[in-house]
Amino acid sequence: MPTTQEIPTASPIGRGTPRIDGPLKVSGAAHYASDFHFPELLYAVPVEATIANGKIRQLDTAAAEKMPGVRAIFHRKNIGKIFRSSAGKGNEGICIERRPAFEDDVVRYYGQYVALAVADTFESAKAAADAVVVTYAKEKPNVEFKLTADHDPDTVETSYGPEKRVQSERGDAAAAFASAPVKLDQTYVTPAETHVPIELQGTTAMWDGDHLTVYEESQAIFNLRSVLAQMFGLPYENVRVITKFVGSGFGSKLWPWTHCPLAVAAARQLGKPVKLVLGRKMTFQAAGHRAHTQQRLRLGATPEGKLVSLQQDYVYERSMLEEYHENCGEATSFHYSVPNLRVHFGRARRNIGTPSDMRGPGAVPGLYATESAMNELADQLKLDLVQFRILNEPKIDEGEGIPFSSRHYVECLQLGAEKFGWSKRNPDVGSMKRDGLTLGWGVAGAAWIATRDDAAANVELRDDGSVRVACGVQDIGTGTYTVLALLTADKTGVPVEKVEVVLGDTMLPHGPVSGGSWATASVVPAVFAAADNAMTALLNAATTTPGSPFENRKQDDLAFKGGRVFVKADGPGGGVPFADLLKRADLRLVTGSGRSEGIFGSKAKPKFSMHSYGCHFAEVTWQPEIARLRVSRVVTVIDGGRIINPLAGRNQIEGAVVMGIGMALLEHTTYDPQNGAPINSNLADYIVAVNADVPKLEVHFLDYPDLELNAIGARGIGEIGLAGIAAAITAATNHATGVRVRELPIRIEDLLKSSVLA
Amino acid sequence: MKIFELTRADDPRQAIAAAAKANTAQQGADIRFIAGGTNLVDYMKLNVETPRQLVDVNHLPFDKIEALPDGGLSIGAVVRNSDLAYHPIVRKNYAVLSEALLSGASPQLRNMATTAGNLLQRTRCMYFRDTAMPCNKREPGSGCAAITGVNRGLAILGTSEHCIASNPSDMNVALAALEATIHISGPKGERSVTIGDFHLLPGNTPNRETVLEPGDLITHVTLPPPSPGNRSLYLKLRDRASFEFALASAAVVITADGGKITRARVALGGVGTKPWRSMEAEGELTGQSATQAVFQKAAEAALRDAKPQSQNGFKVELAKRCLVHALKLVTQTA
Numbered sequence A: 001m002p003t004t005q006e007i008p009t010a011s012p013i014g015r016g017t018p019r020i021d022g023p024l025k026v027s028g029a030a031h032y033a034s035d036f037h038f039p040e041l042l043y044a045v046p047v048e049a050t051i052a053n054g055k056i057r058q059l060d061t062a063a064a065e066k067m068p069g070v071r072a073i074f075h076r077k078n079i080g081k082i083f084r085s086s087a088g089k090g091n092e093g094i095c096i097e098r099r100p101a102f103e104d105d106v107v108r109y110y111g112q113y114v115a116l117a118v119a120d121t122f123e124s125a126k127a128a129a130d131a132v133v134v135t136y137a138k139e140k141p142n143v144e145f146k147l148t149a150d151h152d153p154d155t156v157e158t159s160y161g162p163e164k165r166v167q168s169e170r171g172d173a174a175a176a177f178a179s180a181p182v183k184l185d186q187t188y189v190t191p192a193e194t195h196v197p198i199e200l201q202g203t204t205a206m207w208d209g210d211h212l213t214v215y216e217e218s219q220a221i222f223n224l225r226s227v228l229a230q231m232f233g234l235p236y237e238n239v240r241v242i243t244k245f246v247g248s249g250f251g252s253k254l255w256p257w258t259h260c261p262l263a264v265a266a267a268r269q270l271g272k273p274v275k276l277v278l279g280r281k282m283t284f285q286a287a288g289h290r291a292h293t294q295q296r297l298r299l300g301a302t303p304e305g306k307l308v309s310l311q312q313d314y315v316y317e318r319s320m321l322e323e324y325h326e327n328c329g330e331a332t333s334f335h336y337s338v339p340n341l342r343v344h345f346g347r348a349r350r351n352i353g354t355p356s357d358m359r360g361p362g363a364v365p366g367l368y369a370t371e372s373a374m375n376e377l378a379d380q381l382k383l384d385l386v387q388f389r390i391l392n393e394p395k396i397d398e399g400e401g402i403p404f405s406s407r408h409y410v411e412c413l414q415l416g417a418e419k420f421g422w423s424k425r426n427p428d429v430g431s432m433k434r435d436g437l438t439l440g441w442g443v444a445g446a447a448w449i450a451t452r453d454d455a456a457a458n459v460e461l462r463d464d465g466s467v468r469v470a471c472g473v474q475d476i477g478t479g480t481y482t483v484l485a486l487l488t489a490d491k492t493g494v495p496v497e498k499v500e501v502v503l504g505d506t507m508l509p510h511g512p513v514s515g516g517s518w519a520t521a522s523v524v525p526a527v528f529a530a531a532d533n534a535m536t537a538l539l540n541a542a543t544t545t546p547g548s549p550f551e552n553r554k555q556d557d558l559a560f561k562g563g564r565v566f567v568k569a570d571g572p573g574g575g576v577p578f579a580d581l582l583k584r585a586d587l588r589l590v591t592g593s594g595r596s597e598g599i600f601g602s603k604a605k606p607k608f609s610m611h612s613y614g615c616h617f618a619e620v621t622w623q624p625e626i627a628r629l630r631v632s633r634v635v636t637v638i639d640g641g642r643i644i645n646p647l648a649g650r651n652q653i654e655g656a657v658v659m660g661i662g663m664a665l666l667e668h669t670t671y672d673p674q675n676g677a678p679i680n681s682n683l684a685d686y687i688v689a690v691n692a693d694v695p696k697l698e699v700h701f702l703d704y705p706d707l708e709l710n711a712i713g714a715r716g717i718g719e720i721g722l723a724g725i726a727a728a729i730t731a732a733t734n735h736a737t738g739v740r741v742r743e744l745p746i747r748i749e750d751l752l753k754s755s756v757l758a
Numbered sequence B: 001m002k003i004f005e006l007t008r009a010d011d012p013r014q015a016i017a018a019a020a021k022a023n024t025a026q027q028g029a030d031i032r033f034i035a036g037g038t039n040l041v042d043y044m045k046l047n048v049e050t051p052r053q054l055v056d057v058n059h060l061p062f063d064k065i066e067a068l069p070d071g072g073l074s075i076g077a078v079v080r081n082s083d084l085a086y087h088p089i090v091r092k093n094y095a096v097l098s099e100a101l102l103s104g105a106s107p108q109l110r111n112m113a114t115t116a117g118n119l120l121q122r123t124r125c126m127y128f129r130d131t132a133m134p135c136n137k138r139e140p141g142s143g144c145a146a147i148t149g150v151n152r153g154l155a156i157l158g159t160s161e162h163c164i165a166s167n168p169s170d171m172n173v174a175l176a177a178l179e180a181t182i183h184i185s186g187p188k189g190e191r192s193v194t195i196g197d198f199h200l201l202p203g204n205t206p207n208r209e210t211v212l213e214p215g216d217l218i219t220h221v222t223l224p225p226p227s228p229g230n231r232s233l234y235l236k237l238r239d240r241a242s243f244e245f246a247l248a249s250a251a252v253v254i255t256a257d258g259g260k261i262t263r264a265r266v267a268l269g270g271v272g273t274k275p276w277r278s279m280e281a282e283g284e285l286t287g288q289s290a291t292q293a294v295f296q297k298a299a300e301a302a303l304r305d306a307k308p309q310s311q312n313g314f315k316v317e318l319a320k321r322c323l324v325h326a327l328k329l330v331t332q333t334a
């Protein structure tokens, strides 16, 4: 009998697999949201407010309307009804900026959309948008950099539900601090940072009667569907969202921004498809950013280095209307053992665009502060930075009082120290040299939540020996297509090349959000269940089809492995390829569906504390003659559960470290003190790390499966790599220069104060 | 971007005649030459430049780099920055120019950018780029948002109370140290201007950046013969390692004889409202031994008149270190 499949020698999981969508991407055949074209497509360009606080007094559209190719200039009076939306359970209906554009005439941040020009071409629309004359009643915006918490109740509403401002508390942190023999009291500041994914945000909207289709580069298509259904008063099933590829998001494409419903409303008003792609500047103004934070850390310890008290009081900026919560205390309550702890936050309203999730939200600025404080306290105690951490390793999650599912933080530190050569570190500032440069070595730890979102998937086994897996999850450039292929190949035993993966469409089974590093962990149980069900359907056919080699066998006697069906008792040697069985039964395909409940946001108290862990060892070189500091080496160790695809996994961590170099040394969104504009709103002035800034990066995975999370123990690893790296670099900088930078980024201005002069 | 007409000039007279009708050759020009377009088109997209007519000069016969009989070099106005940087004569005789060019922008941009375009590239002041902001350079009399706002990257030398915009070019700094001459062909004939006289200080009229008048076409730039035995170098300091404008830079051309500096040319970038030749530093160096102390004195002299703003005070020290280090490197015996 001809065989249509080969038996793979081993599971592809854990093997470095190049992205299956790579050829599409490098040949330009991968269609991103704004690559779709439709007959009669119109183009929309928003008009941005040029004040950050005040009111629209008059909007003169007369000249713009008369320009060639212009179809309409929309504003509050003619855009038609756009409702508000409200959050449901889990990741449904989340919208960080709830106020629909044009809802009122108040301008609360610079670049807020005040009108929308729609024309036959992008160029005409842009020219028309520029020709709209807006007069404002202008007031002084509040973009004050120093943050003082607003008066807030003890429990506040946030975009993700109510939060207690005393986030975590045990013992008596204040008293323990007061009587601690060794103390540290410092404030750490992180600036606003902007995501700047290469692919700009944008929407293409199309109506067919009361059915709406939206092409959007979304990290959460089902959430967008639910938001749009609400905003346009449509039955949920009438809204379809398609996102085939995303050119990175870093969180900026998780939740809908105000341009999206604007494009939808314009398409509705004009009865034609409308495309709206933001300009780079707009993405700095009205498409989210990491909130600027200010965190006071008070740590107390015994002279031997045992922590006795930890207090984190942080304040972050929020926009005038919205309640995005930058959870800097995310990792504080469990990361180290300390009997007395208090984590508390406040918020300060500013005339700024609404902050939102950015890669490792909360934990990344939070860990920068807590890990910096740990480094400073270790120096004060004259303890080795690694040893000090190991000394304070907790046995359980002391915040929740529950065990860890799988925590190997100490092993991360030990392996990292070994790979980096940490034992050769001379702790004296400016004491280490190489090639005429002064070296600085620093370290910091990392943690990031491991959880699962709801997910559903469908698997089809087909008579040509191929398998199709479908799930409404998004591939945001991280390799989700490949992950699904690997999972399906693993379960069915079909080679990866024979797996077709379909993602990014709300017509498909409900997928998880591609955020929080949850996508991978979430799809595992759903895909496995779907594959199991498809295989059961296949066995059903095998045992009931007349003339089948397995006719009248009990299903329990059979096994499906390596793409073949065989009698368990006979062993896998013989067996029949599943495609042959399908053909014999005259079936094109059999299908199976699977779903799994998420655990994120569940009210039930978890049994285990689930997180990824890691650490970074960073080396900087310091050249005082020209005040030049460069990161010259980074060794990162990640305890991120079982790594499904080490190739893509390494790529995620390396990318995060590159972003971390930017966070430590370069990135900051600056608001103009006079008019409140994010003034460096382009890629020449918003400086991110370029290739020349990136040294040799070494990444090690511990690869311990976290089986409490899912059957193969895989967590997500998109964010963990950015946690801690800035603190490792500031520690290395201090080691080289003697300059302690507590406000990111580290600037030449800071370094010029160094007394390490050669 | 406003709608504009694009015409292609096939000979210089045609280009000059077309541009002579312009209202000005400065900010607000309604007719502009376009070369690589890497600066002009940027500003047109932002409506900072709104010409109604562009005259394409890329096809004019100014694309050659030629050795001059006196040992100098002639560089055509539309020679691409990359071709110039890698030209063997430039690398051999004018290393500072090659290094300055290669420290700027990215390979893709350098493949487009031209000699004349680079000479005329405009400031990166963030307020200048945004038509919603007050800016005396863009809109005379509207005020300077940078003096009271974000000015970290802007100038500390040659500023006025009306404008503190820095000249962003790296090439210009090298040309200043090399004492280049700009050759112009205009409605009234041909003339040449030294690099030092070509760019204007902002004073009361920051909208006027150069001596160019309507119809003035840059045809080429000449460099004097290299002074025998000289060594030259460009050092650029910035936040990240590449693809960023200078916070401070130094172009140095030094001739030394037995440890004694016999001739020095020094120019600074990133700190001046124009490419900043420092005769003060040159004076401190000439006739002195190449020592750290002398370099330090030269740096002090170069920055003596610096006027820091709220955020860019660090540039004084940074520029000093930059110059001292450049001098140290260039005088090191290999």
Ligand SMILES: Cc1cc2nc3c(=O)[nH]c(=O)nc-3n(C[C@H](O)[C@H](O)[C@H](O)COP(=O)(O)OP(=O)(O)OC[C@H]3O[C@@H](n4cnc5c(N)ncnc54)[C@H](O)[C@@H]3O)c2cc1C
Binding pocket: A684, B032, B033, B034, B035, B036, B037, B038, B039, B040, B041, B042, B057, B077, B078, B103, B104, B105, B106, B109, B112, B113, B114, B115, B116, B117, B118, B119, B120, B121, B168, B169, B170, B171, B216, B217, B218, B219, B243, B244, B245, B246
């Ligand atoms: C992202 C980015 C980064 C950059 N980084 C750097 C950097 O690090 N360092 C640096 O030095 N530069 C940098 N640049 C600037 C770059 O060097 C300039 O854009 C380039 O040199 C301009 O040359 P062009 O031929 O494209 O000029 P164009 O844009 O074509 O023209 C510029 C001006 O010159 C005028 N002009 C052109 N030719 C003539 C002529 N023959 N006679 C009279 N007038 C003429 C035009 O009318 C226009 O006003 C950067 C640019 C970009 C976009």
Ligand code: SF4
Binding pocket: B123, B125, B126, B127, B128, B134, B135, B136, B137, B138, B143, B144, B145, B146, B147, B154, B162, B163, B164, B165, B206
């Ligand atoms: S420094 Fe010059 S260019 Fe910048 S805002 Fe002031 S006037 Fe305009």
